[in-house]
Amino acid sequence: MIEPAKEIDLDCLHLDVRNPRFGLLKAQDEGEALAILIDAANIKELWASIAARGFERFEPLIAIADEETPGHYIVIEGNRRLAACKTLSDPDSLGARRIKLPVLREEVRRQISTLPVVVVANREEAEAYIGFKHVNGPQTWDSLAKARFGVHMLENVDDHRPLRERMLELTQKLGDSRGMLLRVFVAFKIYEQAILEGIVESISINNQKLEFSHLYTMLNNPPSREFIGLPITALSEESVVDNPVPMTHLDNLRDLFGWLFGPTSVIKRQGSDRPRLQKVMASREGIEALRSSNDLDYAFATAGLARDDWTEQTHRCAAIAKNIDADALEVLEGMDEEEVSQTRATLARAKLYLDSVLAKMGPGSG
Template identity: 35%
Template sequence: MAWWDQYFSAGQRGKVPPEKLEFDISNPRFTPDKQPSNSTDAAIIAYLDRTADLGELIQSIASSGYIDIEPLIVIPRDGDLIVLEGNRRLAALKSLLNPALASEAGIPLPEISPTVRKTLERITAYKVEHQDEARNLIGFKHINGPQGWDAYAKALYAARWLDDETAKGDSGLSLNEIAARMGDKHDTLYRIVSAAYVLQQAQDLELFRVEDRVKKNFSFSHLYTALTYTEFRDFVGLPRADRSANPERNPIAQEFYQNLRTLLLWLFGSKSDRIDPVIKTQNPDLSLLKRVLGHAVARKVMLERHDLAAALSLTIEGSDRFSKALVDAQASLHQAVGEITNADNDEETIEIADDVRRRATFIYNTLVAQRPDGN
């Protein structure tokens, strides 16, 4: 007899003391770019306080008591009762019941009355024996429901679900069927799961690590958006997406491993290698990089120099390049005229101004001479 049987004597639903429950360290909220510092209760509570508005929930419960309407979903695992759904609520309850734990997590607690404390002592939990039993509810709630995860968390959750279903063989659900159960569009789920598989392969091969990215926030949308375009897919050797089938695990062939690493560095950079991403903002930079990858000469320059502006200039026709350079020069001269009172009147500055004058005169005379009437 397991220790938790006393709380579930009437079936799968029972009232359990929160301190008896454990956090799910594989919670989809804990994506590789967003992890608690360790697996202790204090670290998990501190993380949820930073990322999931835990303080607001604590204040609400302290004011009105715990409203025990929606059960936590729990599963027996290695002698513990793990909370699959409701980790944020569990964090609030454990904090209010254990001020020392809250203090360790750095969370200030409001005073609670004996009446409120009474509502925290036992809470409703629904026990499942297999994670499959809980997936439909959890998936809908956090994919399209009221407490949505970010795209990366959604992708990892759906990818793990699909992996488990694939392992069942012909009896397993397809991604299309998983999307229906989650209340999500199949095309959207296909895009993010496909990108998650590509990213996981890169990490498994040690080509890239999410935690090594340059920016604090992980812009997963850069990757799943890029992989919808032929230019990016060709660059990493991905065939055209077949949404009638499940996306493949490890879809990148060995001869494209270096290109995959390069693409991820362009998108996210590398702190350890001191490489900045070339995608500063998804719009317009992703479209500009797409344009470069579709141009053979520009792509070569991009690979050699890691310079989007330099590579992009090669995709512009000659007359367009000239017009752009002339407009840019005009804008710079307008700025220089506005700052003329701040100029250093030394020989070097005068030499630069003279060079500008001679080049401007050459451009003007050449353009005039090329006109049919010569005027």
Template identity: 30%
Template sequence: MKTSKEVQYADVDELYLDPLNPRIGRSRTKKDNSQEFLLEAMQEWVLDELAMSYLENGGFWAYEPLLVVEEKIGRKKAKIVVEGNRRLAALKTLKSAFDGNARSQKWKSLAEEYDCPEELFESVPYVTCDSREDVSAFLGFRHVTGIKQWNADEKAAYISKLIESGMSYQEVARKIGSKSPTVRKHFIAFRALVQIEQEVEDYDPELGEHRFAVLYMSIDTVGAKKYLRIDMDASTESLMRPVPKEHIDQLARFSRWVFGTKDSRPLVKDTRQISDFAAILASEKAVKYLESKKMPQFEMAMRISGGDESQTIEYVLEAAENTELALMRAHAHTDSDELQDAVARLGQDVVQLLKIFPEAYAETLGEVQ
């Protein structure tokens, strides 16, 4: 990474928040974003905790300077912070509070409770980098697999950018300290998201950004690849648009099931349902049910797919294992009324369950006798 050889210092007003910072959300990332817009968007990042640490420790952390590139904002050249936007946003918000323009009562209280450390806003440490490309390797390791990890969509966007620049999956994997198959999955999931953004009319970008992990995990399943006709081994060029054009209707439905819309909730509530969702997509009958209903139910689709059977078996086996554990300890608590009530409830449920399966009922009664 090409940088200046020493840490420099600048007034907080000389440093600019990065309008291309992926953490503000892909739908809001634009080169012409104003500094006020960016600062307002970054209020979601729990800035007060950082501000309090500055106040309690007597200033900014000089051992971890901001990383800056010089680029034009409008017609003038500016110091844009590529790494450290949360820290800079905390400083700028705190300065406003000390200047009498607090954004909230919380910030006003901080300014009233603490004395402003000397030169906190006048001497902010930073290091200048030649270009954004020069810091990409550092940011990739630090945020994708390092100590300050990005969210799933931010990680995928970064990986996609590297691949689109001409790097192979192997090269990206080495660059960020990951594995080629994982890099490929992130790339395909991100390109599917871009395709949804461009080709699905009722897609809501805000929903997509918060549920990318569901898309990432879903799209790698056999059921999803079959339904969307995604060839995971296709060329990078082909995977820029992973779903074939003749299956755009399926992509639109898939988007609604994964993300929901402004008018409807997603079919898949969270990542814990991914394996069941995959089973549903792998079942022609279940898919027909989903496609034919305006408001399909996940549980009904599960039953149609046959996945409900495996889930029920899992419930029974888990109950059996817990009962075996209870048997090892129950003799020590025979005087417990609460335990006796619990045993009675279990017994009633087991009897009802056995009655549904006559052979098991007869076998169990025979063993008891």
């Protein structure tokens, strides 16, 4: 049972260095956490809002007792608002940063000397609330923060239920399928490993602009899993482990991270390039071509995939044309003259393209 909010002195409230909002930028202390929020969480708009209208008290912070300091609390929900209030109240906390803070009216300064806080017994007690609000509610986190939150819940050492049962609960709380969550969680573990092994730093990956979805989408593809040493069989709860990529495949992991996230990433068009990269990674010739050129188009063609893709499109074209022909009489009955004219023009253009292809194929190909 969550208790009603109470007012707590600002000086007794502390930032949470384990806050998933930080992604993998794990702060070592509160000062570092504050610096991360200032740099990454865009609290400038909060400074202006609080200075102009005061602190909106309808939504309290969520905190747990600080076990090391009686009477003090660690805020696990609302760190961005807490950071804004702390810096407005004490501009010296900005350190050497040359940031001009708005001037506070004395009324507002007194108002933020205490903040409304709901104190809970532990982190787990607040997880259902946090999960709704930030994972599928109105104030969403990015996918990397969601992944960290979900993995923390799955690995909760105080929860002695079977992993499959915990995962089922997570699918209900987070609103995603089991398969989707498994890919996200394993991808998170892989990303942690890439940081630990220095891959992220060596490739100069920008954590703040990371397209984390690239990684967990790749894990849906068995050849992509095999490329980094994961089993080609379906992922399971037991796949969510520390350092899932074998040491023998770290070079492949480095290649994959470069192709997905590096300064010369081959992913330019998300809808088409990720599937093409998956196909290339299923081909030894394609992988070698991509390694030597970092050119996805060249690797795709070298592996013969451009030819296969083109041939597949011709089969789809024929199937679509067959369906259009089968439905023509029924659909045409309900179309007016202008719609029929537009459709005729569209089909005429399509015929021109197909005639051009047949011509390029030479005599006897029709």
